[in-house]
Amino acid sequence: MTDLTSLGVKDIRDGVRSGTFTAREVATSFNAAVADAAALNAFIVTTPDHALAAADKVDAARAAGEPLGAMAGVPIGMKDLFATNGVQTTAASHILEGFIPRYESTVSQKLWDAGAGMLGKLNLDQFAMGSSNETSYFGNVSSPWRKSGTNQPMSPGGSSGGSSSAVAARIAPAATGTDTGGSIRQPAAFTGICGIKPTYGRCSRWGIVAFASSLDQAGPMARSVEDCAIMLGAMAGFDPKDATSLQMDVPDWEAALNSDLRGKKVGIPREYRMEGTDQAILDSWEQGKAWLKDAGAEIVDISLPHTRYALPAYYIVAPAEASSNLARYDGVRYGLRDLPDGSGLQDMYAATRAAGFGDEVKRRILIGTYVLSAGFYDAYYTQAQKVRALVARDFERAFEQCDVILAPTTPTASFPLGSMNEDPLTMYLNDVFAVPASLAGLPAMSVPAMCNEDGLPLGLQLVGRPFDEQGVLNAGLAIQQRAGFSARPEKWW
Amino acid sequence: MSVDKATVAKIASLARIQMDDAALEQMVPELNGILQWVEQLGEVDVTGIEPMAAVIPNTLRLRKDVVDADPLTGGGRQGDVLANAPAAEHGFFGVPKVIE
Numbered sequence: 058m059t060d061l062t063s064l065g066v067k068d069i070r071d072g073v074r075s076g077t078f079t080a081r082e083v084a085t086s087f088n089a090a091v092a093d094a095a096a097l098n099a100f101i102v103t104t105p106d107h108a109l110a111a112a113d114k115v116d117a118a119r120a121a122g123e124p125l126g127a128m129a130g131v132p133i134g135m136k137d138l139f140a141t142n143g144v145q146t147t148a149a150s151h152i153l154e155g156f157i158p159r160y161e162s163t164v165s166q167k168l169w170d171a172g173a174g175m176l177g178k179l180n181l182d183q184f185a186m187g188s189s190n191e192t193s194y195f196g197n198v199s200s201p202w203r204k205s206g207t208n209q210p211m212s213p214g215g216s217s218g219g220s221s222s223a224v225a226a227r228i229a230p231a232a233t234g235t236d237t238g239g240s241i242r243q244p245a246a247f248t249g250i251c252g253i254k255p256t257y258g259r260c261s262r263w264g265i266v267a268f269a270s271s272l273d274q275a276g277p278m279a280r281s282v283e284d285c286a287i288m289l290g291a292m293a294g295f296d297p298k299d300a301t302s303l304q305m306d307v308p309d310w311e312a313a314l315n316s317d318l319r320g321k322k323v324g325i326p327r328e329y330r331m332e333g334t335d336q337a338i339l340d341s342w343e344q345g346k347a348w349l350k351d352a353g354a355e356i357v358d359i360s361l362p363h364t365r366y367a368l369p370a371y372y373i374v375a376p377a378e379a380s381s382n383l384a385r386y387d388g389v390r391y392g393l394r395d396l397p398d399g400s401g402l403q404d405m406y407a408a409t410r411a412a413g414f415g416d417e418v419k420r421r422i423l424i425g426t427y428v429l430s431a432g433f434y435d436a437y438y439t440q441a442q443k444v445r446a447l448v449a450r451d452f453e454r455a456f457e458q459c460d461v462i463l464a465p466t467t468p469t470a471s472f473p474l475g476s477m478n479e480d481p482l483t484m485y486l487n488d489v490f491a492v493p494a495s496l497a498g499l500p501a502m503s504v505p506a507m508c509n510e511d512g513l514p515l516g517l518q519l520v521g522r523p524f525d526e527q528g529v530l531n532a533g534l535a536i537q538q539r540a541g542f543s544a545r546p547e548k549w550w
Numbered sequence: 551m552s553v554d555k556a557t558v559a560k561i562a563s564l565a566r567i568q569m570d571d572a573a574l575e576q577m578v579p580e581l582n583g584i585l586q587w588v589e590q591l592g593e594v595d596v597t598g599i600e601p602m603a604a605v606i607p608n609t610l611r612l613r614k615d616v617v618d619a620d621p622l623t624g625g626g627r628q629g630d631v632l633a634n635a636p637a638a639e640h641g642f643f644g645v646p647k648v649i650e
Contacts, residue, residue, distance in 0.1 A: 159630035160622060257606045271605060298623055300610055369588040380565060387566075389643050394636035402648050403566070411568035419567055423558065423577065424584055426565040433551070440591050442601030447594065449602060482583055498605035523606055 061086040066131050066231050066284035073115060073130030080112035080119075080130030084174055087132045090228040091176050096550035099213075099223040101137050101195050102145055103177035108132040111174025118172075127291045129172030134223045134232035137178035138185055139165045139275075140264040144175075148266040149183045149193035152413025153392045162264025163296045164233065164275050171291040176229055179219030183415045184383065185240055185268045188487045189477060190218030192417040197474050200248055201226035201546035205512035208549070209473045214244030220278045221248040225546060231279035231288050235265060237272045238371050239466075239491025242503040245278055246466035246516025249505040249544060251533065252278040253285045256523050257498030258303035261296030269378035270301075272371075272495050282504060282534045286310040289526065305524065313527055316535040319353030323532065324459030328364035329490060334468040337509040342465050345506060345517045345536060349463060352535035357459050361451040366444050367493040372485060373428050373441035374496070379418075380425025386413060420481060449497040456522050461532045465490050466503040466516035490518060500526045504533045505542040514544065551589070552582045 061083050064072065073080050088105040115129045140146050140158035147153040161169075169175075183192040189212040190198040200213035200222055213222040217234035221244035224232050234241035236254035245252030253276045260275040267273060277288035290310050296302040325346065330339070346356050388394035388409030395408040414422070428437035455462065467487055477484050494501040500523070503516040517536055521529035553561070555574050558581060562569045569577070618624030628641060637644035 156634050159627075159633050258608060271603065297611070297613060298620060301604070301606075301608060303606070303608065304611075363594065366591055366594055369591050372584065373588055373591070384566075388636060389645055390631075391634035392636070396646060400646065402646050404568075405646055406566040407563075407568035410566055414567065419569075420577070420580060420584075422565050422567065423561050423581060427553070427557075427561050427581070427585075430561070430564065436551075436592075437588070439601050440594075440596065441588075442603065443596035443599045444591050444594050445605075446599050446602035447596070449605060480583065481580060482587055496605070 062090045062227050064230060065280050066128070066287050067281070069131045069230055070127070070129060070287070073119070074125055080115040081109065083130055084108040084112035084132045087176055087229060094226055094228045094550050097199050097201060097222050097226055098196050099180055099198055099219040099226070099228065100134070100177040101147060101149065101180050104144055104175050107144070108174040108176050111169065111172070115172050126170065126172035127287055128168055131172070131230055132174040132176050133168065134177060134179045134220055134229040135165055135175050136181055136217055136220050136233045136235060138181060138235050138266045139233060141165055141175065141178065144178060146178065146266070148185070149181045149195055150413065150415065150418070151194045151393060152386045152409070154194070156392050160264065163261035163298065164265065164292050167294065168291055173291070179223060179232055181219055182216035184266065184418050185216035185235060185237055186379070186417050186421055187215040188239070188243055188484050189474065190215040191474060191478065192415050194415060198222050199474065200471055201550065202248060202471060202513055203546070203549065211471045212247065212474050214247035214471065216240040217244045217278060221245055221250060224248070224250050224278050224280060226550070231277055231284055233275060233292070234278045235273055235275045236495065237268050238375060238495045239488040241276050241278060242466050242491050242501060242516070242518060243488060245503040247471040247514070249514030249542060250278060250280050251282055251285050251502065251504050252276060253289060253502040253526065253529065254500065255289060255293060255526050256303070256500045258301050259293045259526070261299040261302050263296055263298040267382040269375040270382060271378060272375060282530055282537050283311065283314060285502070286314055286530050308527060310527055310530055314534055315531050316352055316538055318349060318532060318535055321354045321461065322357050322459040323349045323354045324357055324359035324455055324462045326359050326361045326364065326455070326462060326464060328361050329464045331468065331489065334465065335470065335509070337470070338465045338468060338515060341506045341515045341517060345463050348536050348539040349532060351539060359455040359458055359462070361455055361493065363444065363447045363451050364493055367448045367496055368485065368489050370441040370444040370448065371492045371496060373437050374445060376421040376425035377429050377438050378425070380422045380429065383418070383422055386410060417481070445496045448493055452497045452499060461528050462520040464518045464520065466518040467491070470509050470511065470513040470515055494520045499523060500529045502529045502533050504536050506536065506540050507542065508544050551585060553578060553585065
């Protein structure tokens with residue numbers, strides 16, 4: 058029998074439907090793989106019983122001849138930013154340690170309704186703030202990948218680093234991620250997997266721990282474009298409980314997958330050719346162009362003139378929203394309370410937040426508080442919002458000349474854990490190619506292209522028009538078929 | 551613009567984060583590094599540009615004006631609301647005594 062943990066979403070779903078194996082066999086295999094991979098530190102808590110219960114339900118439904126959902130029999134990892142009923146939800150923070158939601162996030166509920174089960178809650182950068190998975194209160198996540206000939210632990214990217222590590226290590230066939238400024242695409246690129254951030258509003262934010270509400274979007278991470286299409290279909294959809302949820306039908310992305318790009322124009326943004334980008338990344342970009350041309354697309358040069366301002370604008374807008382969102386952690390309603398002897402209410406707030414938030418979270422709250430404070434609001438926050446409008450307008454104009462944009466996902470491959478901690482700014486710069494699409498709310502995906510000379514994966518990014526996830530997935534599929542990316546990390550854990 | 555230790559202490563107090571001297575000292579150069587870097591936004595000509603808050607055009611909806619239109623977000627769930635409180639007492643959130 059094939060090793061079930063080598064299968065992805067589509068193969069598991071189809072195998073369970075056809076009776077090749079049972080959902081319980083799948084869940085049991087993945088539960089064992091998860092238990093065997095503690096060295097990756099990908100999970101904060103594991104929930105083997107959840108996975109088994111969901112599998113048994115699917116097996117019973119199949120035996121009874123009932124229709125099976127789009128994710129039936131697929132056990133997944135759930136980023137620990139999604140509230141899960143009865144299962145600790147921490148956002149990888151100390152301040153939410155022990156918090157057990159009494160409700161289920163809309164996205165996770167939709168996945169369970171579609172027949173998926175949960176292997177556990179995945180580690181991440183604390184409150185999704187980070188690009189390397191080194192800010193979690195529960196320790197760093199290791200990528201399953203290593204530079205050829207070394208055994209130095211490498212970053213799985215962030216913030217969805219538990220998700221990327223687990224999927225790349227084949228201890229989960231797929232996982233949820235969230236993307237505020239690249240947190241799905243960058244870790245996907247670092248670990249040789251696929252990940253798509255849909256148009257802002259496609260997936261409900263209800264029950265997702267908020268970081269920057271105008272940017273946060275959930276999406277799937279898996280090892281193929283098809284798997285992402287299937288899982289995104291199960292996650293997306295209108296939710297009246299989220300005021301920014303899109304009231305639109307969810308297309309059948311899987312059914313409409315088509316890698317024939319004849320008649321399509323692919324835009325190459327000249328401003329993405331930046332100093333500090335690895336030569337191997339630039340080479341993979343050239344290769345990507347050739348692949349899309351081979352799929353029938355016409356390659357056109359485009360300009361996104363405000364690209365270099367997107368990242369600084371993001372580092373005002375996102376911390377500003379975060380400082381407001383994270384005001385809720387006060388030691389009163391849930392989570393940690395630090396009450397020094399004889400202290401009053403204000404002291405309790407300050408002590409709780411000092412003890413409960415990590416350094417990067419504090420840094421961003423302080424930046425956000427500063428740029429929103431009287432006297433600085435217009436110079437920083439309003440200016441950043443205007444620049445954001447210009448970044449979005451650049452894309453709008455570019456999409457008059459092309460249907461989808463091809464760019465690198467990141468300026469470098471993965472780096473060793475601990476190697477980028479000197480200056481917070483160097484870490485921020487890793488999201489330089491990912492942030493513009495976030496600011497504009499556009500659907501964007503990373504697909505693996507090749508490995509560099511160190512044997513580390515590199516990703517290519519596709520950005521589409523608002524609501525055109527299909528165009529992004531189709532171009533991603535064209536790359537996947539031509540890249541034939543089959544490298545996988547050697548098991549060391 | 552740059553911040554000094556007193557300014558960082560003021561921001562930390564606004565943000566309700568207790569910080570001792572050493573933590574403040576460490577934070578000053580980190581915040582200044584970030585603030586100097588975002589300063590480049592000042593170069594951008596934004597004449598006539600409206601600040602963008604909502605990125606995808608959308609309209610706010612009104613829900614039906616009925617009690618518990620959605621039971622998940624409606625009332626009558628005191629037990630659930632208090633379940634994670636560090637100090638729930640008599641059906642309320644408990645906090646230290648506040649004397650003005």
